[in-house]
Amino acid sequence: MNKTEKRNRVEDRYNRPIISLRISITNRCNINCLYCHHDGMLPSDKEMTPDEIFKILKIAKSIGVEKIRFSGGEPLIRKDIVEIIKKTSSLKFKDISITSNGILLEKYAQDLFDAGLNRVNVSFDTLNPSTYKTITTKNYLKEAKAGILKAVEVGLSPVKINMVLMKGINDNEVMDMFNFSKKNGIILQLIELIESDNCEDKAFNDEYHFDLDPLENELEKLATKVKTREFMQDRKKYFIGNGEIEIVRPMDNTKFCENCTRLRITPEGKIKPCLLRNDNLVDLITMVREGLPEEKLKQIFLDGINNREPYYNQ
Structure with a gap:
């Protein structure tokens, strides 16, 4: 990390730097896993646009965030996913990753890699077709497996x-x-x-x-x-x-909380300071859509960071 990046890095009230940002860009999905918590369904026309995501990422970059992960739902269900990655890559983060179920990965892997995606995590629980259907209610095992292998082939690394x-x-x-x-x-x-x-x-x-x-x-x-x-x-x-x-x-121990350096953005465009809480969210996307200047948006971002506190602190 260079001196400028270190100087820009923001810490919360517990001296924990904000190094990574996880953005859920949709809660739509093409499978229905047994263990999924299903946090509602946001219509696609209400999801954050690539330009809105870019504005949020510019703020993140300005406060020292180094790593970006996109998740869902299934992020590859968005037809503008390559555009989102390309815009993200232009901001020169150290690491850009996606969590996916792999079903559409064979289709998008090369374009995502070319756009600047570094790596991918694939949720993939079985190699058995019958078990796959039991877990997901769908028959996409072949497609998911092909997507994983394609990600390896094009050079996304590491694939997990x-x-x-x-x-x-x-x-x-x-x-x-x-x-x-x-x-x-x-x-x-x-x-x-x-x-x-x-x-x-x-x-x-x-x-x-x-x-x-x-x-x-x-x-x-x-x-x-x-x-x-x-x-x-x-x-x-x-x-x-x-x-x-x-x-x-x-994640149910004090050590995890002590060392947490991640902030989250929900599909609805709200800052989620803690993975384990939903009672301290901060609305950001409304202000983005109202055209607030970047400095005021940055203050909203900082307000979200100031809401952070260790969930487990004993």
Whole structure:
């Protein structure tokens, strides 16, 4: 980082710098996963436009944000996704990534790479067609797999697979997915099902939650090297042969909050200071659409940052 970038970097009240911004650019999706929380459906004509996203990103750049991740819903469902990436790339962020389900990735991977996308995470929970339909309610396994391989082929790097493990559904497929990932130079992230206080979600979790502890013990025996990501909840990365598996657990500890450097923007254009809260959102897109000057928009952005506080602080 050069001196100018360091000087521009903004910290919240807890001395946590804002380094990355995650923008949900749609909550529309082309699959319906079992574990998805379905945060409503925003009509496409109400979504942020590429120019509106660009204005928000310019502010982010001015306060020292270095990394941008686009998510959804399914971000590739937007027909202007390549334009969004191209505009983002013009601002010279250090890292631009997308989280996708991979279904449309074969179609867009080359154009996205050419537009400036650096890497992609693909939510992909199984290699079994029947299980894929059970999880997603759709028959797009072939397309998702082809999209993943196309992303590797065009040079998006690293390509990561996000595999949510569910008891009795795909918990017996870890090594199959690891071998597929290893063969194709992909990093596999195994994700523990997130618990919720919502009664309906809790019943789902009780039925399908898969304990990762025994699996981690096995991985430790197989690994030639284990790396702990200190500033990412102490996540463990297991290096087995020429492959890599990372364990991702729910974000329910003080260390995660202490080291959180991410801000979020919702599909509705609101600043979301904390992943685990919805009661302190700050409306930004309304002011963007009303044509407020950049300095005033920046102050709204800073107000959102000042709303940040550790969710777990014990």
